[in-house]
Amino acid sequence: MKIQRRPSTFVLPVPVALITVAQPDGPGNIITLAWVGAVCSAPPMLSISVRPSRYSYELLRRSNEFVVNLPRADQVALVDQCGIVSGKDTDKFALTGFHPVKAAKVAAPLIEECPVNLECVTRHRLSLGVHDLFIGEIVAVHFDEDVVDGKGRLDKSRLDPLAYADGEYWTLGEKVGSYGFAKERLEGTR
Numbered sequence: 001m002k003i004q005r006r007p008s009t010f011v012l013p014v015p016v017a018l019i020t021v022a023q024p025d026g027p028g029n030i031i032t033l034a035w036v037g038a039v040c041s042a043p044p045m046l047s048i049s050v051r052p053s054r055y056s057y058e059l060l061r062r063s064n065e066f067v068v069n070l071p072r073a074d075q076v077a078l079v080d081q082c083g084i085v086s087g088k089d090t091d092k093f094a095l096t097g098f099h100p101v102k103a104a105k106v107a108a109p110l111i112e113e114c115p116v117n118l119e120c121v122t123r124h125r126l127s128l129g130v131h132d133l134f135i136g137e138i139v140a141v142h143f144d145e146d147v148v149d150g151k152g153r154l155d156k157s158r159l160d161p162l163a164y165a166d167g168e169y170w171t172l173g174e175k176v177g178s179y180g181f182a183k184e185r186l187e188g189t190r
Contacts, residue, residue, distance in 0.1 A: 014034045019066050030111070034164035067106065099111070
């Protein structure tokens with residue numbers, strides 16, 4: 001039997017990302033977000049949702065550029081620190097020991113310690129309620145060498161990403177299949 005609940009954003013897990021934005025008088029700011037997702041493959045685009053009350057919001061709105069940095073699970077305490085203090089009062093790079101690295105295409109910095117960095121240019125912004133949705137076109141992608149396989153592709157088993165579910169950080173478990181793996185099973189039933 002199903003139990004009905006009030007409407008909420010109960011999609012889980014969602015990725016945990018550190019979003020960096022350019023800052024006029026500083027190394028850039030970092031905001032921890034779990035509302036990040038792919039929205040288009042050609043051109044490659046993703047979305048982030050940010051409350052207008054957040055310090056990074058105005059920086060995002062003005063610059064129309066950001067970087068999505070994917071941290072490793074062992075960085076969870078640093079990720080959480082970036083989410084519980086404001087960049088208005090705190091240099092989050094100094095707080096965490098993360099190092100800003102010049103991006104190739106945008107003014108926002110990459111986080112050196114994150115194994116995946118996606119440089120984005122905002123193409124659309126949509127006010128939805130308590131959050132605004134920023135849709136960014138991915139204009140450059142960076143991988144650390146240690147998460148790339150012999151063919152230059154991202155080896156997800158080496159990434160160890162973080163996920164977020166209902167107020168909790170989680171790691172991802174083992175691979176349980178690949179797209180299309182059920183085809184053989186379906187064909188066997190015909």
